[in-house]
Amino acid sequence: MISDNRPVWWFACLPSMPFPERGELLKATLGGFLGISTCSLMVGLVSNLGLQSLFLVAPLGATAVLVFAVPNSPLAQPWPAVMGNTLAAICGVIAVTLASPQVAPVLAVTLAFAAMLIGRALHPPGGAVALLLGLSPNLVRETGILGTCLNISLMTFALVAAGVLFHRFSGRRYPFRTSLSQAAPTPPQRLGLDKDELTELLAKFHQTTNLGAVDLARLLAAAEEEIIHHTFQDQTCGDAISNDIPTVSAKSGLREMVRQFRLSDHVVLAVTDIQGKFLGFVWHKDVLSELAKLTKPRLLSFQVRATDILRQSGFTLDSSVPLGEAITLLVQSEQEFLPVAENGEFKGVLTRSGLLDLILFANRRKAVA
Secondary structure, three states, rough: OOOOOOOOHHHHHHOOOOOOOOHHHHHHHHHHHHHHHHHHHHHHHHHHHHOOOOHHHHHHHHHHHHHHHOOOOHHHHHHHHHHHHHHHHHHHHHHHOOOOOHHHHHHHHHHHHHHHHHOOOEEEEEEEHHHHHHOHHHHHHHHHHHHHHHHHHHHHHHHHHHHHHHHHHHHOOOOOOOOOHOOOOOHHHOOOHHHHHHHHHHHHHOOOOOOHHHHHHHHHHHHHHHHHHHOOOOOOOHOOOOOOOOOOEEOOOHHHHHHHOOOOOEEEEEEEOOOOOOOEEEEEHHHHHHHHHHHOOOHHHHHEHHHOOOEEEOEEOOOOOEEHHHHHHHHHHHOOOOEEEEEEEEEEEEHHHHHHHHHHHHHHHHHOO
16 A cells, blocks of 8 residues: 655656557557658658658657557647648748757747747647757758758658548547537537537646547546446336326327326327337327317317327337436437337336436435435
C-alpha cells in the first residue's frame, strides 16, 4: 500500500497512459510505417522525374505519431497538421533570414508558437520544424525560402493523406471533427449542453488542446450509460413494465376503443393481432379526431378500425433486455412508450414516468443503505 506521505512528484514521474491493446499497437505501428513510406516514395518519385527535389525532415516522424497513434486528438487533425507545419516552416525561414545563427533558433520557435495559436493550427511537431530550420541556415539557402516551405507543406500533406486513407480501413475515424448532432452515441439533446458550453467546459480545465467538444460529448454520454447500467444492475425490462395498458384487437372499432379509454386513465391503447403480437398504439387524440368527423356515430362507428389509426412504435423490446439498455433506447427514441414482449407476445410498456419512479426508488434505496 502506498503511504500518504510519499511526495506527489513521484507519481507524476510514472507512466500516465495505459498499456496499449494489441490491436491498437498493431494499427499505430503499421500506420506509421505506411505514412513515412508514402513520404519516402514521394521523394523518390519526384527525384526520378527530375522535378524539384523533396526531402524528409525529422518532425514528420512526430506528425506520424499523432496521425496514426492518436487520430482523435485535436492536434492531429488535417488543419493543424498541414497548416501548423507550414506556418512553422515560414517562421523558421523568416528567423534564419532576419536573425543571427545564435538567435534564429529561439526566434523561429517563438514565432511558430504564436503563428500556430493564432491560426488555430497548434501542432507539436511544428515546434520541431521551426527549430530544425532555425538550426539549419545552410538548408534554407540551398533549397530556397519557397522550396523549403513548399517541401514541408507537401510532405505533411502526403502524410495526412496517407492517414485519411489508412484510417478508412483501420476502424478509426480520421479526420475526427464532426458536429455534435452527428456524434455517437447520442445527440446533444441528451446531454443538455451545446457545443459552445462543452468548449467552455474544456477551456475551464485547460483541455482544449487535448480534447474536442465532440469527444467530450461522447465521453459524457458513455459515462451516463455506465451510471444507468450500474444503477439497475441485473434488472430487465420485464421488471419495470406497466402491464395495465388497455389492449384492443386489430379489428376493434371506435366504439370498443372509446369504451377502453373510458375504463382507463391512459392516453394510448396497445393494438395486437390474433397471436398477441404487438402492432402499434392508438392514441386518445386520434380517436377523438375520428369521432369529430362522424355525422352519424351509430351507423359509421364500425367503419374505422384500430389498424386504420394505429401508430407503429418502430421496435419492440424483449422482456429480457437489461433495464439500463432499455432506458438508453427510450431516451434516444424520444418516445413516451416502448412496447415490451416475451416470446413475441405483448406484455406491457415501458413509460418515462414509470422509469422516473424506478430511478427515484433506486436512489432512495441507496441513501438508506
